[in-house]
C-alpha cells in the first residue's frame with residue numbers, strides 16, 4: 001500500500017460565492033448542535049464520492065493527533081482542508097487502494113480552532129459531492 005503525505009503551501013482556491021455562503025451558514029447552525037456532543041472523530045472513511053462522517057470533529061491542539069483514514073473506494077482520493085491561515089492547504093494523498101486494506105494513520109498538523117471545508121481535490125471529485133466539514137474546537 002503506497003501512501004504519500006504532504007503539506008502544500010500555495011494560493012487558496014477561489015470560493016464559489018454567495019450560494020455557497022448560504023449553505024455554509026445552514027451548515028454552521030447544524031454544527032453548533034452537533035458540536036455539543038463533544039465527541040472527537042478518529043476515523044474518516046473515503047468512498048466514491050464521500051467522506052464519512054460528513055462532519056469531522058477534532059479537539060483544538062490537533063498537532064500530533066492521529067486521524068485514521070480509510071480509502072474503501074477502488075480509486076485514489078485525497079483529503080484537502082480549505083481555509084487555513086496563511087493559505088496553507090493540508091493535503092493528504094492516498095494514491096493506492098488495496099482490497100481489504102485497513103485504515104492508515106495521518107498525523108495532523110496544528111490546526112487553529114475553526115470550521116473548515118474539506119474536499120477531495122482530484123478532478124471532478126469535489127463537484128461529485130466529495131466534501132465534508134472539519135470542526136476544530
Ligand SMILES: [Cu+2]
Pocket residue numbers: 076077078120121122125130
Ligand atoms: Cu476523490
